[in-house]
Amino acid sequence: MRIGADSGGTFTDVVGTDGRTLKVPSTPHDPGEAVRTGAARMAPDGVALLAHGTTVATNALLERRGARVALVTTEGFADVIEIARQDRPSLYDPWADRPPSLVDRADRLEVPERVAADGTVLTEVALDRLPAVPDGVEAVAVCLLHADRHPAHEVAVADRLAASGHDVSASHRVAPEFREYERTVTTVLNAYLRPVCGPYLAGLAGGGADGTVPDEVVVMTSAGGSVDLDTASALPVLLLLSGPAGGARAAAAVARACGFDDAVSFDMGGTSTDVCLIRDGAPQPAAEQRVAGLPVRAPALAIHTIGAGGGSIARLDEGGALVVGPASAGARPGPACYGHGGTRPTVTDADLVAGRIPAGSSFGALGELDVEASRGALDAAGVDAAGVIDVVNAGMERALRAVSVEQGVDPAGLALVAFGGAGPLHACELADALGTPTVIVPAAAGVLSAVGLLTAPGRRELVRSWPGGTDLAGLDDALAALAAEALALVDVPDATVATAVDCRYRGQSHELRVPSVADFPAEHRRRNGEERPGDPIEVVALRAVVETPAPARIDEVLASWEGRWTEPVVGPQVVVREDCTIWVPEGWRGEGGPLGSLLLRRDAATPGTAG
Known part of the structure; x- marks a missing residue:
């Protein structure tokens, strides 16, 4: 059995190559404990490969628990x-x-x-x-x-x-x-x-208390590919967006299967929301990411993260305004409805009271959710369910605009791929706000990031500064040499390698990544609205990306989810799945799509709605 395990702030999600899924409450004191527990339950006879997405590096930075x-x-x-x-x-x-x-x-x-x-x-x-x-x-x-x-x-x-x-x-x-x-x-x-992540990763290879030891462990990087344990331990700065990158990668594959090369991934979990622009079937890369306010110049996808999730706490600030997040109730005590001692209202409590999560629902091992506890928490804080939903939606809409409109991309030409435990509860309203006509809810939406971990290729990226500036003599030879160096990092016969260059017009202070210098003017026009014919183009860096085959194909992992949508889903309606809950508002209609997905669109038959 090969499995993917994604450590989140609230749950650790586990997916097997046979499509089975499992959610285990995260263990903040030792995130590896939940991973080992989930692996042992999913594959009691042994794990051939564990593909892991981790928050250990991110949390160590956010909490300032790194080394001196x-x-x-x-x-x-x-x-x-x-x-x-x-x-x-x-x-x-x-x-x-x-x-x-x-x-x-x-x-x-x-x-x-x-x-x-x-x-x-x-x-x-x-x-x-x-x-x-x-x-x-x-x-x-x-x-x-x-x-x-x-x-x-x-x-x-x-x-x-x-x-x-x-x-x-x-x-x-x-x-x-x-x-x-x-x-x-x-x-x-x-x-x-390094001193924080190294021992944690070594612990994964050591297996669980039952003696189960994975034959192989790979770890997702911020760039959407996996590396071996030695590389991850030596370069933990590559892991700061580990889990979200897996989700963006899987969302791109699902969107493409559904006929959308351009989309936005929308991953709303228990603690945060991660969004990423998908162009030409692939999540967009970032030249630089900011994590905890610090710039990180390491290969990464252009993922935008905000503190908005199902566990985000709602409160009134000093001026009496309603604020949602970034503080989260986490897995313990969690939202008030979990019954684990939480008393502060969260987005999940608001969704439950608003009827988007049906009364009597249960989230796996949590048992039946307590709607009266949610109602009491909202009342005690002086907030109402509709207001909490409106505020958290407004924050997520800003995040979605940051990766689309602010990048020169019209959301009307995109699909919104909604996943995570809470994403499908809010996706249609966000699509209405953005003017996005289609929402895709993937199969296994609640654990899609774990699916992405299991179906992502091995990946290494090399970058070198280019000293020539506008002098491009020898550029092709330098790219070929860098590609050969990247291929030498892996010992796999069917590895593939691609090169790219970071370019800018001379005098500019920031650059764009393109496959070749010839592609730069068109990309500059798309991003900035203009070209500069005759202006010299300066190359500042060369890149080579080598990829090796993924542990599993996404169609294999999701095969058991096919055919579950036997008839249309017409809003208003709540659809409860084993991995997530979907809210279909009035005026929306859904039908089954490829890879077991649900395609939601505005119902042309509904008065006052767009076709």
């Missing part, structure tokens, strides 16, 4: 990590602060060395003047100026520190791209997370 890190950098650049950029977190709020640096000033060490951007050595690295690493430091990040292009000095420093027994992350291995601030932060993040 020392930063070694070029003399004169120790404060780059704190000076940062000139932009402010909130333009009109003078009291808004940037996140504090992950490295204390006393732990920033400088080494005399200087290499020019063209590779000229101006000052040899002085290893004999490398300061001693302070006592108590658990990991070291090395980030020297221009090491993205010319890493020799950084290699020498990193090797010296590693030989002394330190856990070292070096920028030329973690984030070999220009922009020294972002490169420094990303390298420090990797060092910060």
Whole structure:
């Protein structure tokens, strides 16, 4: 048996290659416990492969539970990590602060060395003047100026520190791209997370208390592909969007099977909502992500996350305005209706009181939901169910617009792929607000991210800075060499490799990723509304992505879900599934689609609605 296991804030979802699904309450004290429990229940005779999506890296960063890190950098650049950029977190709020640096000033060490951007050595690295690493430091990040292009000095420093027994992350291995601030932060993040993620991942390979040990464990990265345990332990900065990336990947596959190459994935779980634009059948990549307010220059999908989920707590703020999230009731105590001691109202409580979740429903091992407890929690907080639903929908609508309208994409030309335990409860109203004509509820919607983990290919991405700028001589040879280097990372005969370039018009400060330089003008027009004929195009980075076959195909995993929609679903109607609940408002109509999905559209026969 091969299984996918996605650790969420409220539930850990498990899916097998035979289409069976399982939800296990998450165990925040040790997320691996829920994974091991779910794996043992799903496959008591043993697990051939465990494909895992983890929140350990994200939670360690959000909660500031990482390692004490020392930063070694070029003399004169120790404060780059704190000076940062000139932009402010909130333009009109003078009291808004940037996140504090992950490295204390006393732990920033400088080494005399200087290499020019063209590779000229101006000052040899002085290893004999490398300061001693302070006592108590658990990991070291090395980030020297221009090491993205010319890493020799950084290699020498990193090797010296590693030989002394330190856990070292070096920028030329973690984030070999220009922009020294972002490169420094990303390298420090990797060092910060290694002592936390390494033992956790090793524990997964060790199996559960019953002695079950997976034959193989792979871990989903933020870029929507899996890596082996050694890579994940060495580069945990790749895991910050691990679970959501699996969901976006599966949503793209389902949308394409249903005839929609362009869509938006909408994953509303218990703690958060994750949305991602899908173009030409694939989730869109991001040049950079911000996690906990910090820039991360590592391969990732362009996933936008907000603190809105079924467990998001509703309250009145100091001014009497209704606020929903980002605080969550989690799995324990959970929403009031769970009966585990929760007393604060959540979105799930509002959905239950509003009738979107039928009274008497049960969520797996939780038993029957307590509608009176939900009603009491809402009343005690002075909020009403309809208001909570309106507020959380407004926040999710803004998130969906951020990945569509703000990227120059009209939502009217997209499908909305709704999944997660709570996504299908809110999708049709959001589609109405966006003008999106079709909502797709995939089979296994409540555990689709776990499906994505199991059906995602192995993936590694290499990036190199391009020193030539507008001089493209040798570009094709450099891309071919990078592709060969990427292929050498995997020992699989049928691996595939693709290359891309990051381009911009000369004088611009940010770039777009395109398959080739020739594709840049059209992509610039799509994103920015114009081309600049005659303006020189500058290449700043080269990329190569190698992929290996996935553990399973999505049509295989979802085969047992086919044919469940035997007749149309006409709103208003609540459809209760074993993995999720679907709210079909008045004016909407659903029919079965490919891969066991439900396609919801505005009912042309309903007066006052669009066809």
